[in-house]
Structure formats: C-alpha cells, structure tokens
Amino acid sequence: MPKLKLSEFLDDKPVKVTVELPAKLHRDLVAYAGVLGEEKGNPITDPVRLIVPMLERFIATDRAFARARRLASG
Numbered sequence: 001m002p003k004l005k006l007s008e009f010l011d012d013k014p015v016k017v018t019v020e021l022p023a024k025l026h027r028d029l030v031a032y033a034g035v036l037g038e039e040k041g042n043p044i045t046d047p048v049r050l051i052v053p054m055l056e057r058f059i060a061t062d063r064a065f066a067r068a069r070r071l072a073s074g
Contacts, residue, residue: 019051 021029033047044050059065 029047029050033044033050036050037043
C-alpha cells in the first residue's frame with residue numbers, strides 16, 4: 001500500500017474541530033489570505049476559513065491517496 005501524506009476518517013456529518021497552529025504556520029496562513037485577497041480584489045477577514053479548502057485541495061491532489069482509494073474500491 002502506498003504511503004499517504006495524511007489519513008482521514010470518513011463521515012457524512014460536519015465535525016467541529018479545534019486546532020492549535022504553530023505561530024509560523026498561522027503567520028503563513030494570514031499572509032496567504034492577504035495575497036489571495038489582493039489577487040481576488042476581496043480582502044479575506046478570517047484566514048481560518050481557508051483551512052477547509054486547502055485540505056480539500058491537498059487531498060484531491062494526493063496521488064498516493066487517489067491510488068489507494070481506487071485500489072480499495074475494487
């Protein structure tokens with residue numbers, strides 16, 4: 001089985017998660033939100049809201065995960 005970057009547990013209900021970010025990662029998230037806001041012409045007031053789409057994008061582009069998912073589904 002391929003090594004995955006992350007692992008996940010699937011569930012249909014939304015789950016509230018509390019996460020502590022390292023200070024450097026938080027600064028990078030805020031900076032990313034700033035650049036994205038400038039690019040889109042719409043300031044991002046809550047950079048934390050970027051975490052879900054970032055995770056979705058990461059999972060969607062993880063080739064090892066895609067292979068493992070295809071193998072598991074038969």
